[in-house]
Amino acid sequence: MHDVVIVGAGPVGLFLACELGLAGCSVLVLEREPEPHSPFKAKPLGMRGLSAASVEAFYRRGMLHQLLTASGVHDDPDADPDAHEPPLRGVGHFAGMVLDPALVDVAALPYRLPGPAMEGKLTYLEAVETLLSEQASRLGVEIRYGVTVSALSQNDESAVAQAGEHAYAARWVVGCDGGRSAVRGLAGFEFVGTEPQFTGYTMHATVADSEKLRSGFNLTPRGMYLQLLEGHIGMMDFDGGAFDRSRQPTRDHLQAVLRRVSGTDVTLNDVHLVSSFTDRAMQTTTYRRGRVLLAGDAAHIHSPLGGQGLNTGIGDAMNLGWKLAATVHGDAPDGLLDTYTRERHPVGAAVLDWSRAQVAAMRPDPHGQAVQGVVRDLIGTRDGTTYMFERLSGSSIRYDLGSEHPLVGRSAPDLRLENGTRLGDLLQDGWGVALDFSTDRCLGDSARGWEGRMRYAAGPARNDLGLGAVLVRPDGVVAWVGDRTPDREAFERAAGHWFGGPES
Structure with a gap:
């Protein structure tokens, strides 16, 4: 078994x-x-x-370099980042409205430190x-x-x-x-949940007159379509989800939907691959x-x-x-x-x-058009785009772990010791990590009681964010934070709460 x-x-x-x-x-x-x-x-x-x-998850398990290589991304995840974080590139979209990475206020993101996994990647x-x-x-x-x-x-x-x-x-x-x-x-x-409002399609097709279709995301009065690469087309048709995966869409059906949504007379010569989906939630x-x-x-x-x-x-x-x-x-x-x-x-x-x-x-109606106007106004601001980025990147996720400290329950920043060891390096074996920045390394004896479930690392950090000690779960979430003179008993309670009793 x-x-x-x-x-x-x-x-x-x-x-x-x-x-x-x-x-x-x-x-x-x-x-x-x-x-x-x-x-x-x-x-x-x-x-x-x-x-x-997600990129951070692959990084923390030592798989990021292989993932980027397999995906054709030529970034070097092992490169030493500069003292200042490099500028963000593509940061996503909301309902086809693309965000401007230059408007993301990186300094406002909580407890963010430069590291190999700073933004999303296409794979x-x-x-x-x-x-x-x-x-x-x-x-x-x-x-x-x-x-x-x-x-x-x-x-x-x-x-x-x-x-x-x-x-x-x-x-x-x-x-x-x-x-x-x-x-x-x-x-x-x-x-349980809500029923769909649209049928979506993604297809690889030969288009006779692809110049009639604009590249990228395109919101229209009749829905939305996108063309990422020539012949790679997605579209959303607000038909109440009537054409779901229960039927195989024909070339004629797909052409009719694309013409209606795009407002063009574009012609599909051949459809090589196609799948459909809905927004059922x-x-x-x-x-x-x-x-x-x-x-x-x-x-x-x-x-x-x-x-x-x-x-x-x-x-x-x-x-x-x-x-x-x-x-x-x-x-x-x-x-x-x-x-x-x-x-x-x-x-x-x-x-x-x-x-x-x-x-x-x-939605291709006056209500949807009104919402689009509000969203465009918001993502035209620094605060609005930063909020969207936090949601899209996952950096806004915080679990309620019963602590008022703003870092507890969040994904841990990639803290780096003076010897160059990163938190991401310490998480690769799937254990928890106790980082002890205190001058007397007062948590060492306690942390050794959880050997095999927790890794202990001590020493000054290149940027400790004013923290004295941090307990990080195996999934990279901060479970406990100590001040400059960490409370050893509080650390032991937190470790016991997440990792069970210490070894005898």
């Missing part, structure tokens, strides 16, 4: 598998598709934007999945393709995923099997039922605008992985696994509302 069976070998399932494998868990991944490669995952239709928070699904599957295999994870889960049962000790005549037993089962999750339905999760009421958990689109679906689904799913996997691993190994304090729903459900709900707000702004 495995420790964990993960259903779904997309980016979320594979990232979670890597987290669990890193912690020494026995993991089996089941994927219904017969093989991992698909033209919908390669360029151009597989292109996705990773938020700064594609095939690169992400190939990297993660190779990493998972190195960590001892088994991945099986062509396995369709058709039944699910559980008791107090284990759960069983049934696929045909084969039964896959594990102590835990995690559904990462997408928006039409079989695990979600079989386990009886309640899935749904979320499970909990992310756990007994020994079955959900992550990614299995737990929440919405419009794919801005790549929020992929990025929210990676955040789910990063949050869940270390907690589930600690539970498997018997190191978890009481209630640790329940904090997964408590912390990530509000994040998912906020993403659904963000998606709904974008749809409201795109």
